[in-house]
Amino acid sequence: MTEAATRRTPGTPCWTSLMVHDLAATQDFYHAVFGWEFTPGPQQLGAYVRAVRDGRPVAGLGELPPDRHLPVAWMTYLASDDADETAEMIRACGGTVAVGPLDADEAGRMLLAADPEGAVFGVWQEAHQPEIPATGAPGAPVWHELMTRSATGVAKFYQMVFGYRPEPADPADSGCRTLFLDDRPVCAIQSAGGTLPRDRGPYWTTHFAVADVAEAVRRVTASGGRVVRPPSRDDAGRSATVTDPEGAAFTVVLARGGR
Incomplete structure (x- = not known):
């Protein structure tokens, strides 16, 4: 956001x-x-x-x-x-x-x-001038992605409803589309295909910024959550995917200046 x-x-x-x-x-x-x-x-x-x-x-x-x-x-x-x-x-x-x-x-x-x-x-x-939520700071949302069977197929729906301009996140990767508004990336659609959980279909997921990914994962497990994907580093930076005790998945990503 x-x-x-x-x-x-x-x-x-x-x-x-x-x-x-x-x-x-x-x-x-x-x-x-x-x-x-x-x-x-x-x-x-x-x-x-x-x-x-x-x-x-x-x-x-x-x-x-x-x-x-x-x-x-x-x-x-x-x-x-x-x-x-x-x-x-x-x-x-x-x-x-x-x-x-x-x-x-x-x-x-x-x-x-x-x-x-x-x-x-x-x-x-x-209804009026918005109360702007915190974004990007530790503990706040920083990014949103739709995990779906085919990014190409459903991107047209979001483009027609909200006016997004979908573009491949990587020319070599046809499975992900970044959605732009006014030349600004705002969210993404990721093709998950057969990796989607069996007990649910496509879903939107939220990425929350943290000051320390490893410490955030430790707090998750200590509080009854579990780790889906342990801390790792990719083009987007250091992150991990976890769930809360009721099974809601979310991703923790390194905030600027974090570790």
Whole structure:
């Protein structure tokens, strides 16, 4: 996510949230890993809190109804100037709108949708000048990727709905598309093919910045999470993929000046 002086460009990842079965335990986990504190948030979909780091919002946590046995996963919200119009575009381009559009207190208007491959994402229309979430600092989101069967196939949907310009992340790698808005990379689509978990389909994933990747992984395991991909280094820098105790996967990446 990136900061803007007023409204975010439509299509920009602007928020990330997680719906879980045990909200109190999940708050304890992310406080231990990222140092998050929590304040009350909109309650339209049930108990919900905003995670705060250094006085700035970074993410949302909500609690699923007891009878909803859904996969637990971080969900990316994409900015919109008109949530109702975006909902119509999603439907027209082969996606599904599952919830909304509906008002979230006086903060804005939102909806939950799925792309044609089944990956769930949110859309957020700010009601006024946005309260810009922290980005890039330790404990805050720094990047969002869609893990799907074919980046080439689903990229057209996001291009039509949000106006992205998809480009290969690497000319030699046809399995990844970086999505640009106004010549600025904002998120990516990664072809996961047969490596997608058997119990779920395509999904959006959030990358959080940390000051020390190895220490973040240690905190994850000490707090009941597990390691999916141990710390390693690639073109994007040092990172690791982990899950929280309820199985929600996320990636920790080295913040600038970290180690």
